[in-house]
Amino acid sequence: MASTEASVPRLHLRVANKKAYVWDVEDIATIRTKHRLCGVFTGTLPHMSQQNLFLGVPMVLLPEEVVLLVENELAVLVDDPNAHIQPSVPELQRWNAKEKELAQLRLAQLNAAIASLPAVLSEEAMQKRKERELKRQAAAAKAAEAAAEGSIFAPPENAPPPPPPPEPQYTVVIPASSISFEWYNDSACHYTTIQSAKEAGIWEYPSNLHERAKCGVFRGLWEQGMYMGGGIKFGGDYLVYPGDPLRYHAHFSATVLESPTFSLTPMEIVAHGRLGTVTKKSHLLCGWDDEKKEVSYLSIEWAGFG
Amino acid sequence: MQAHPSYPALAHVLPKYPRAAGSLFQAYNDIVLVQEWTDVKVLDLEGISRAAITGKKPKTDATSYVVPCSLAETLSFGWLTTAFTLLSDPPEIFLAITSDDASIVYYKLSRGIVKPQV
Numbered sequence: 046m047a048s049t050e051a052s053v054p055r056l057h058l059r060v061a062n063k064k065a066y067v068w069d070v071e072d073i074a075t076i077r078t079k080h081r082l083c084g085v086f087t088g089t090l091p092h093m094s095q096q097n098l099f100l101g102v103p104m105v106l107l108p109e110e111v112v113l114l115v116e117n118e119l120a121v122l123v124d125d126p127n128a129h130i131q132p133s134v135p136e137l138q139r140w141n142a143k144e145k146e147l148a149q150l151r152l153a154q155l156n157a158a159i160a161s162l163p164a165v166l167s168e169e170a171m172q173k174r175k176e177r178e179l180k181r182q183a184a185a186a187k188a189a190e191a192a193a194e195g196s197i198f199a200p201p202e203n204a205p206p207p208p209p210p211p212e213p214q215y216t217v218v219i220p221a222s223s224i225s226f227e228w229y230n231d232s233a234c235h236y237t238t239i240q241s242a243k244e245a246g247i248w249e250y251p252s253n254l255h256e257r258a259k260c261g262v263f264r265g266l267w268e269q270g271m272y273m274g275g276g277i278k279f280g281g282d283y284l285v286y287p288g289d290p291l292r293y294h295a296h297f298s299a300t301v302l303e304s305p306t307f308s309l310t311p312m313e314i315v316a317h318g319r320l321g322t323v324t325k326k327s328h329l330l331c332g333w334d335d336e337k338k339e340v341s342y343l344s345i346e347w348a349g350f351g
Numbered sequence: 352m353q354a355h356p357s358y359p360a361l362a363h364v365l366p367k368y369p370r371a372a373g374s375l376f377q378a379y380n381d382i383v384l385v386q387e388w389t390d391v392k393v394l395d396l397e398g399i400s401r402a403a404i405t406g407k408k409p410k411t412d413a414t415s416y417v418v419p420c421s422l423a424e425t426l427s428f429g430w431l432t433t434a435f436t437l438l439s440d441p442p443e444i445f446l447a448i449t450s451d452d453a454s455i456v457y458y459k460l461s462r463g464i465v466k467p468q469v
Contacts, residue, residue: 296467341462344460346461346468347458
């Protein structure tokens with residue numbers, strides 16, 4: 046894949062079901078700090094998939110962010126399902142052996158850690174534990190005696206040999222990213238332009254005037270140095286931050302108007318303006334002109350009188 | 352309406368733009384009598400089929416611009432930018448939104464990305 050800027054490799058955005066995900070933490074850091082895009086974390090914890098207070102990788106990008114990254118030649122789209130190839134038997138065996146080795150290593154480390162722990166049980170507890178153990182042994186002996194006396198539950202003479210003890214169980218860690226697998230190869234499913242990804246059927250955005258307007262407005266604000274987040278909490282299309290959202294409050298909520306003639310009612314102006322004033326934000330009307338490919342802005346605030 | 356003391360100042364535009372007459376009349380009276388602006392004038396803006404009001408807020412020297420509209424109208428982004436252009440691009444205009452029950456509300460529109468006041 047020949048990149049125009051050979052020195053900076055393009056980020057790989059992994060597309061599944063027409064959404065672009067970023068699985069690599071380093072890539073997420075690059076997108077946030079260098080490219081000034083926030084995305085949204087969507088990964089939950091495997092054992093608590095219902096909680097959504099603390100989310101992690103993968104990060105899903107807004108479609109506008111994806112279009113911007115690809116158009117600026119900072120990222121390529123990867124057809125993720127097709128990058129996973131059917132693994133061969135030797136590949137799976139190698140993977141299995143490696144996992145087992147890792148599990149043994151982990152077990153050994155755990156045992157070593159336990160052995161090095163100081164004894165924490167008190168004298169009294171040790172005594173109680175010993176008594177419990179003796180009681181259990183007595184009960185077991187009684188049961189064995191009963192069985193020997195010709196119980197119907199006694200095993201028959203010609204019983205088959207017991208099955209071999211199962212292999213010790215261990216936890217398999219599934220890595221977040223597939224790139225370490227031998228059966229993952231994305232070199233053949235890169236798309237360097239939105240158009241080529243659309244032709245391959247893995248991407249659709251932007252597909253109409255409204256989506257083109259959103260991409261145009263997003264780019265316009267981004268080029269002014271703004272950071273954008275989802276605007277649902279303030280009834281707009283975006284929340285606009287003058288710097289990283291972790292450091293700044295949003296100054297604006299923004300709505301996208303897809304053409305200069307797109308209808309806008311005075312009631313919308315009142316609603317946006319009033320909400321913005323209460324929350325110490327201005328509301329931005331972002332007007333897109335699809336012929337000129339230009340954005341212009343109007344800021345709304347309550348007048349302070351009347 | 353013709354008997355109202357404000358009518359003479361508006362007589363040249365009210366019959367010209369009947370659809371905008373109600374909101375202009377209401378906004379003009381509010382600006383003059385309630386907000387007590389001074390140097391109030393009426394400007395004919397043919398491009399958006401209505402008249403705008405200019406004047407100075409009490410204790411200020413800068414000219415402010417008011418464009419009246421009714422709550423029932425449908426505007427557009429292009430309409431608003433045309434209003435700015437017809438008023439020779441002031442940094443901000445006030446949109447006076449009027450309703451049938453004689454209530455009125457003003458919103459300040461500024462060109463470009465203007466930070467909210469702290």
